[in-house]
Amino acid sequence: MNSGWTRRIAVVGLMVVAITLMIWAGVHNARERRRQQQEQDAARVVLIPEKGGAAAAEEGADPAPKLQGKPAPAFTLVDLEGKKVSLADFKGKPVLVNLWATWCGPCKLEMPWFEEFSQKYAGQGLIILGVAADDAGKTVIASTAKKLGVTYPILLKDDKVEDAYGGADYIPESFYVDRSGKVMLATAGISDGGQGGKDEIEANIKRLIATSAD
Amino acid sequence: MHAALSFGLLLAGAAQSGMQLGELDVPRAKAKQFVVYASEAQTVPAGKPATLMLRFRVEDGYHINSHQPTSELEIPTTVELVPDAGVRLEKTQYPTGKIYVPAFDPSEKLDVYAGEFIVRLPVVAAAGSHSLHGSFKYQACDRAACYPVKTLPLDVLFVAR
Numbered sequence: 081m082n083s084g085w086t087r088r089i090a091v092v093g094l095m096v097v098a099i100t101l102m103i104w105a106g107v108h109n110a111r112e113r114r115r116q117q118q119e120q121d122a123a124r125v126v127l128i129p130e131k132g133g134a135a136a137a138e139e140g141a142d143p144a145p146k147l148q149g150k151p152a153p154a155f156t157l158v159d160l161e162g163k164k165v166s167l168a169d170f171k172g173k174p175v176l177v178n179l180w181a182t183w184c185g186p187c188k189l190e191m192p193w194f195e196e197f198s199q200k201y202a203g204q205g206l207i208i209l210g211v212a213a214d215d216a217g218k219t220v221i222a223s224t225a226k227k228l229g230v231t232y233p234i235l236l237k238d239d240k241v242e243d244a245y246g247g248a249d250y251i252p253e254s255f256y257v258d259r260s261g262k263v264m265l266a267t268a269g270i271s272d273g274g275q276g277g278k279d280e281i282e283a284n285i286k287r288l289i290a291t292s293a294d
Numbered sequence: 295m296h297a298a299l300s301f302g303l304l305l306a307g308a309a310q311s312g313m314q315l316g317e318l319d320v321p322r323a324k325a326k327q328f329v330v331y332a333s334e335a336q337t338v339p340a341g342k343p344a345t346l347m348l349r350f351r352v353e354d355g356y357h358i359n360s361h362q363p364t365s366e367l368e369i370p371t372t373v374e375l376v377p378d379a380g381v382r383l384e385k386t387q388y389p390t391g392k393i394y395v396p397a398f399d400p401s402e403k404l405d406v407y408a409g410e411f412i413v414r415l416p417v418v419a420a421a422g423s424h425s426l427h428g429s430f431k432y433q434a435c436d437r438a439a440c441y442p443v444k445t446l447p448l449d450v451l452f453v454a455r
Binding site: 181182184185189216224248249250270271 | 367369398399402404433435436438439440441443
């Protein structure tokens with residue numbers, strides 16, 4: 081009897097110890113998983129765009145579309161020869177302000193078209209200004225423009241002009257400034273890039289030229 | 295008791311302007327920013343050469359230049375990390391890009407990352423928890439336009455045992 085009871089007590093004791101160990105291990109593992117999850121969550125970097133972001137995500141937060149129908153923001157920038165060029169220099173003329181960059185493929189596709197149109201419509205007063213929204217440096221910007229055959233003025237951006245024209249967060253961007261100094265039309269991106277895109281730009285230029293200075 | 299390697303990526307959907315885009319055939323995601331991240335527990339053997347996997351995902355409709363773009367004017371994707379004490383970083387291994395022919399110019403061939411891609415980070419780490427801080431630099435485009443280059447913070451945690 082005695083040895084039977086002893087054995088039973090020993091078995092129950094072992095079971096209690098085993099269950100206690102299992103509970104402890106479960107709790108420990110759960111804590112460990114929680115700690116790891118917290119560690120992972122802490123490490124999960126949310127990479128936030130330098131511009132745009134939550135504010136820009138709000139409908140209408142991008143100021144660029146708001147420019148349509150409004151006076152074009154004034155600017156004075158430096159061209160590749162170091163000469164100051166102001167938008168105000170072209171008062172009364174139709175002006176196309178194009179934001180581009182050396183690393184932007186669709187921008188570089190459009191620029192030879194702009195060159196063609198700047199010559200084709202020069203007699204009607206068309207001015208095209210290319211603003212390089214680019215940190216590549218003057219030498220690279222100049223050589224890129226030259227390779228593309230661009231002879232219209234290329235201006236070097238500053239933060240002020242980028243902000244005034246919507247942040248240059250999605251390029252190419254074109255602002256068609258009519259003879260009265262208002263933004264008749266603002267466009268971003270390129271459509272199909274083929275003749276359609278070029279035709280669309282030319283149609284916009286013709287509309288721009290047709291505006292009056294009043 | 296697992297090591298953790300976590301990282302996240304927000305590719306700048308950035309502010310897609312609403313300018314006359316109704317006429318343009320471009321992705322017009324309502325969400326003007328988009329988050330893509332991958333997170334996985336990872337353990338490496340202590341004191342031996344091992345490779346950490348950094349998993350990234352580019353949102354559908356966008357692509358970023360690979361580490362070796364086709365033109366010197368294009369800005370390559372790069373990961374730069376500062377070693378933690380006890381971690382020796384070897385040369386980062388970037389995946390091969392995919393050839394992408396943009397709709398706006400079928401004559402052009404770009405070398406890009408799209409969808410998921412993995413950057414491999416060879417390390418030799420002493421036993422313990424490690425935290426690597428650094429940056430992820432990329433320049434994204436969609437089928438119609440491009441976004442400015444972004445240099446963004448990146449943290450990688452892992453345990454060597």
